[in-house]
Amino acid sequence: MRFKPLAPTLLALLALGIPIQAADWPQWRGPALDGSSPETGLPLVWGPEDNVVWTLSLPGTGGASPIVWGDRVFLMVSYDPEQNDAIELWSVGRRDGQVLWKRRVSGGNAASRKHDMASPSPVTDGKRVWAMTGTGVLKCFDLEGNECWVRDFQAEYGEFGLMWGYASSPLLHDGTLYVQVLHGMKTDDPSYVLAIDAKTGKNRWRVERATRARAESPDSYATPMIYRHRGKLELAISGGDAVSGHDPATGKERWRATVLNPEDNPSWRIVTTPVYTAGLLVASGKRKPLVALRPGGSGEVAGTHVAWSHDKSTDVPSPVSDGKRLYVVTDRGVATAYDLPTGRPVWGPERLETGNHSASPVLADGRVYATDESGVTAVFEAGAEFRLLARNEVEGFTLSSPAIAHGQIFLRTSKYLYAIGRPDEPKPGPQPKPVSSAAGSSP
DSSP states (O other): OOOOOOOHHHHHHHHHTOOOOTTOBOSTTTTTTSSBOOOOSOOSOOOSSSSEEEEEEOSSOOOOOOEEETTEEEEEEEOOTTTOOOEEEEEEETTTOOEEEEEEEESOOOOBTTBOSOOSOOEEOSSEEEEEOTTSEEEEEETTSOEEEEEEHHHHHOOOOOTTOOOOOOEEETTEEEEEEOOOTTOOSOOEEEEEETTTOOEEEEEEOOOOOOTTTTOBOOOOEEEEETTEEEEEEEETTEEEEEOTTTOOEEEEEOOSOTTOOTTOOBOOOOEEETTEEEEEOSSOOEEEEOOOOSEEOTTTSEEEEESOOOSSSOOEEOSSEEEEEOTTSEEEEEETTTOOEEEEEEEOSOOOOOSOOEEETTEEEEEOTTSEEEEEEOSSSOOEEEEEEOSSOOOOOOEEETTEEEEEOSSEEEEEESOOOOOSSOOOOOOOSOTTSOO
16 A cells, blocks of 8 residues: 655654644744645635635734634734834634734834834744734733733843844744844844743743844844754754854754855845755845755854855745745745755746735645735746746735635735635634723724
């Protein structure tokens, strides 16, 4: 009897020890932390009224991506900062789009070029949900909206010093939240990485992360990445001209590859989050280079652990992979596929005929979904040949990456949260009920 091989996403979940709850999207970059989902049967075509299960009107831009667990969607929400500087976490019914509760996470919202202080995406384990803001406030809530604990990193460790405001999302793994603060443009304070007990909010460790990067180049808007390589769990941090691998239990730096700014450009800040796939850790500088690293080693490994490198890459959208090929979509909507083991271009560059892209592409059902800033999603085949399958449009400006869960795609724009796909029948038993503005929420 022949068994069908497990999909790369399922293999990644197993390697990380993450329960295979394939229908959920619990944090930015999804269940396997790489932008992919094992979901199938997703819609190929949609529009403002086609294949839209529901829409939820939103009061402001917000760059955070939605996350999904069971019957809940969680979303960071901001308002026009001149009218209301609150940053909130909303709990939304996944089946009908009704707001169940709203909770204020912090004040101090302000616009910073394209985005504002509601750019970090929340994260959940199905029992609690953690929300962080660009103002440095991290709050924990239970699923009914009761506050469990709060931290304020700027009050504890000094003001953030990034040129364009803080935007990294917290990473959750095995009861620990990992938070990176890599900065330098507007401060002389050191960059640091935190590991926080997700239940209590207390530090497990805090380590400083030194860099020789200068001017704006120490700034990083990436999110930490955790993976298991050759049986050993490792935490990757990207920024300050380098990718570094850390012991998740202590924060100690095991190795570093100073490969992201070969020309020592003072404005080479990092936005993309690394992706780990097929034994390689792929990271990107600002538009260049695109580098595949073999994790492991000790000390500086740039000379020994680079599997392949290209002098063209992407600036803001993070890459995604199906385990065979790496798919890169640039800020200008140009897609390229690379063979993972060799780095050889398989196809591309190919124009998606979309606008500027800030959202990261996601992969599921043999397709890559890439959403531009105007709400247009190009869908192309994840394969050895470039095939543009569809181009779908919704209303509003967007910086947010799509979330995929329960046979649906969740798209967030400045105007609406869209649930796209097939309707989901309610489960037997009582369902969550919407709640009006609750204690701690904004009017």
